[in-house]
Each structure stands twice: as structure tokens, then as C-alpha cells.
Amino acid sequence: MLANPLIATVLILALIAFGEWLSIVSRARIPMLLTAMVGFLVLTWTGIFPKDILEKSQFAALGAILIGPAIVHMGTMIPLSLVKTQYKAVLIALSGVVTSGILILLIVPLLFDYPTAVAGVGPVSGGIIALLVTSERLEELGLTSIVVIPALVVAFQGLVGMPLALHFMKKYAGVMQGQIDDGSFVPMAGEAEEDGELPKKKAGPLRSSAVLKLFFVFAGAAVGTMLGMVTPIHYTLWCLLIGILGLKAGIFQSSELQRANSFTIAMLGIIFVVIGTMAGVTPGQVLDNLPAILAILGIGTIGISTGGYVMAKLVKWHPFKGMPVALTALFGFPGDYILCEEVSRSCARNEKEEKLIFNELLAPMIIGGFTTVTVASVVIAGILIKTL
16 A cells, blocks of 8 residues: 555655644744654654655656755745845854864774764765765775764754754744834834846746746756756756846746745655655664764764854844854755744744745855855865875
């Protein structure tokens, strides 16, 4: 029965829906993605879900295709005028991963050894690409006993990072509400400026077609993917840039996939992919490497938070706004977007305030996530792995 793709998909969707319900009733104290990932792990370990349920579902394959279009969509949500102000988010994100790397390299070798420290530095500051770079080098050197460490760090870092980032984001939403009440709140990009990026005229039939909207977004993602193949820049960065520039040029409208009534299904597909990162983790692997994983994640999280706090103070951002930006290193996309949605939905007192909170958090979180996961982590992993 579970071999049927529809039934397998519904079971995983039920897990995601439960996580969404739990997030709503807990007022975002429990992130949806955290519930889905932990629930998938528990259900797989206990045999309730077969280990290949994601493959049987086939929905994760669709999700892999939708990553590029979803990131182009993210770009259409960030006006170019706002991007120009986000250098502070980049500095905060870099400060977090650099501080984390230094602390791990100083402390972890005292507890274990230097190769174990290097195995964790890149992945803890990023995601899949840093994991691949690190794992391939460890296998080349015959360090098979610690090859599993970067994989487990990547698998579990979101379980640490998301609740912590969510806590600080909710705190900052409270700070924003206080400023809104006393009239001192100044958004990063005013409504008038944001509206200036949008078409002034009512969209015609061609611009209103959902099929054409989807085509343009997918075409933009395809161009970004091709550029990623022929340049050293990761395709996700190209997709984000294409979305931002396409919005400015009028090729896209703001929030293009939402206008095409397609964003929810795209995000669900990507969540399937993210959940799939837990599929190969076994209880034995976790127990054997638990001390090293806890040390790397604990020290890394402290380093990221500390680096983010210090740089946020230096660039005159509120620490509750800056620290989540640094913590995007632990989960990246789509976690950064999902947390923005959950915080704005749970903390806002009305629709206008929900939009203000979401817009204030989205750009720095998305740009911070791309800085750490897509760029910094790969550079750090590539440099350090050569020291082994």
C-alpha cells in the first residue's frame, strides 16, 4: 500500500501539516520544519515509515526541480533598492561563521583531534555543498571513521538553529511592535519605495496568465542553473540575482509564484527535499558520533551567535535582528523563509503589522542565508580541508 506514490505523499504531507498545526497553536514556538524533520526521523527509525518512503512518494524529485524557481521567486520579493542596504546582513553572517570556525578549530582538537574539527567546520557554517567538499576529501585521505560527521552535522544543525533563531526573531518582533506603538519604527524599505518596483498599470491578459508567469520564473531558474554550471558561482545565487533584476526590469512582478498561485506547492516540494536529508541517518551513526556532533554543534552555535551579536552591535542593528541572520548558517533556505512567515503570522496584531514584520525580516534572513550556506561555507570548507 505504501508503495503507491499518492499514499506515500499523503503520509509525509500529514507530518508536515501536523508541524504547521503545532506551529500555529504554539504561536511559532515550535517551528514547523523542526517538527517535520524530527517526526520523519522517529517514524523511520521505528519502522512506521519505510526507509524509502520519499523515493516512493516521488514528490521530492519535483521539489528538487522547484528549488531554482522558488529562489527566483524570493528575488522578486526583494526590491533592488532594498538589496543595496543589505551589506550589514552580509557582514553579520560572515562574522558568525568566521567566529564559529575559529572556536571549533581552537576547542574541538583539544577534545578529539584536528581532522574531526575540520570535518565539522564547513558543514556547520553551511549546507550540502560544504558537506560534499568535506566528505570527498575525507574519503580520499582514508579518514572513513569520521566521514559520517559532516553528514550528521548537516542533518541535525537545523534542529539547533531554527528554535534559537525563532526565539530571537520573536523578540525582535516585540521590539518592532514597541517602536510601531511609539511611532519610532522606520522600515528598511518604505511601502512607497517598494511599490515603485511594481508595474504602475493594471496587468494585461498576458501579464495575468498564471501559465506565462510560471514559464518566466522557470526560464529564469533555468538560466541561473546554466550560469551555475559554467561559472564558479553557485546556481542559487544566480537565481536570486535573476529574480531581483527581473523585478527591477519589469520581467517579473513582485511575489511572482504567489501571483501564479503556485508558491505553496513549490515550498511543499522543497520541504520534502529538506526532510530527505535525514533519510540516511541511523541510530547507530548518531550514537557512535554523538560526542563529536554535540561538541561541534554546541561550539559552532555559540560562535555563530556571538559573532552575529558583536557585528550587529558594530553595524548598529538590534542584536535580536542580527543574531538570527547569523544563525541562518545552521538551516538556510527554505528554513529562513518559513521562520519569517511563522514569526510574522504569530506575533502580528493585524494584517498591516504582519506585512511590516515579514518585510523587515525577509531580506536580511534570505541574504544572510545565501551568504553563509552558499558562499562562505564552501570557501571555508575548501580552504580547511586542504590542511589535512
